[in-house]
Amino acid sequence: MTRESTSTPLDLDRLADYLRQHIPEFRGPLKAQKFAGGQSNPTFLLDTPERRYVLRRQPPGQLLKSAHAVDREYRVLRALADTGVPVARAWHLCEDREVIGSMFYVMSYEDGRIFWNPALPEVESGTRRDYYASIITTLAALHDVDVDAVGLGDYGRAGNYFQRQIGLWTRQYRAAETEPIAAMEALIAWLPAHCPADTQRVSLVHGDFRIDNLIFAHDAPRVRAILDWELSTLGNPLADLAYFCMCLRLPAKGNITGLRGQDRSALGIPEEEDMVARYCALRGLPAIENWNFYLAFSFFRLASIAQGVKARALQGNASNANAHEVGGMVEPLAKLAVELID
Numbered sequence: 001m002t003r004e005s006t007s008t009p010l011d012l013d014r015l016a017d018y019l020r021q022h023i024p025e026f027r028g029p030l031k032a033q034k035f036a037g038g039q040s041n042p043t044f045l046l047d048t049p050e051r052r053y054v055l056r057r058q059p060p061g062q063l064l065k066s067a068h069a070v071d072r073e074y075r076v077l078r079a080l081a082d083t084g085v086p087v088a089r090a091w092h093l094c095e096d097r098e099v100i101g102s103m104f105y106v107m108s109y110e111d112g113r114i115f116w117n118p119a120l121p122e123v124e125s126g127t128r129r130d131y132y133a134s135i136i137t138t139l140a141a142l143h144d145v146d147v148d149a150v151g152l153g154d155y156g157r158a159g160n161y162f163q164r165q166i167g168l169w170t171r172q173y174r175a176a177e178t179e180p181i182a183a184m185e186a187l188i189a190w191l192p193a194h195c196p197a198d199t200q201r202v203s204l205v206h207g208d209f210r211i212d213n214l215i216f217a218h219d220a221p222r223v224r225a226i227l228d229w230e231l232s233t234l235g236n237p238l239a240d241l242a243y244f245c246m247c248l249r250l251p252a253k254g255n256i257t258g259l260r261g262q263d264r265s266a267l268g269i270p271e272e273e274d275m276v277a278r279y280c281a282l283r284g285l286p287a288i289e290n291w292n293f294y295l296a297f298s299f300f301r302l303a304s305i306a307q308g309v310k311a312r313a314l315q316g317n318a319s320n321a322n323a324h325e326v327g328g329m330v331e332p333l334a335k336l337a338v339e340l341i342d
Contacts, residue, residue: 015030028048033047052111053091054108058102071103112224113216127221129269134222138226160198178311184303196290207243248264293341302333
């Protein structure tokens with residue numbers, strides 16, 4: 001991981017004593033730095049003389065019942081350990097909130113590269129197609145995991161995934177609504193009326209499958225680990241595929257960087273139809289019908305999330321320093337979705 005980090009106090013002596021008892025071969029002394037960024041579950045790099053670890057915790061204080069479920073993230077990492085899907089090794093889950101003030105888990109530190117811009121300016125143009133091929137191959141492998149065989153058959157509700165998700169994010173949007181947005185109203189009316197039949201086999205869905213939630217090897221266009229499983233559940237795998245493909249339509253400048261208006265051919269980045277075709281070939285799927293629905297839903301969901309950030313920013317309790325900028329994305333995101341359904 002190469003995310004910029006900042007020092008953050010923890011009770012390192014108490015934490016080191018605890019980890020020494022629960023992680024084989026753990027040896028102190030211990031240093032810690034908090035990774036910068038907008039994670040709702042604060043994440044820390046732990047340094048010891050022999051090894052690096054990553055600690056991911058719930059925020060301290062009173063939490064909503066189902067929010068910040070780091071125990072679910074830990075469960076997913078454990079379940080995927082021997083599947084071939086690239087994830088960090090889950091070392092230990094601590095449910096004793098007395099140790100550092102909240103539930104946390106510790107996983108391996110995966111050294112590699114994180115890219116924040118899907119144009120991949122850091123790599124040679126001739127290799128960018130290979131990076132995207134690795135991303136799609138990784139996503140297909142994730143969705144091919146037999147959830148029952150790895151013990152995740154009860155990780156979420158089966159069936160009617162998009163109907164339930166549309167209802168969920170509509171409620172979330174209404175709860176955080178600050179002013180009328182015509183494009184959001186259009187989506188709230190259109191999406192449930194055009195929801196396709198849920199014919200895909202239920203898969204483990206990551207929920208936030210973006211390029212900056214992937215760690216790549218230093219020396220090859222290969223995904224080393226998928227990060228941030230906070231929104232994972234069981235559902236329709238096309239949600240992840242469409243969510244990733246949003247980057248092709250998002251503006252090149254903004255809080256979430258995209259490729260809209262970029263010459264993807266000159267950049268060496270495959271077209272959307274090529275990525276979708278590769279995914280379908282890897283999974284043995286027929287051509288995807290109603291593709292614009294899946295894209296429109298992805299924009300609507302992201303807009304609803306951004307509206308929640310905006311509401312918290314206006315209330316003065318947003319955790320992300322860029323909250324007002326994120327909040328400004330709501331209407332533009334909704335308008336991009338409406339372009340797909342008009």
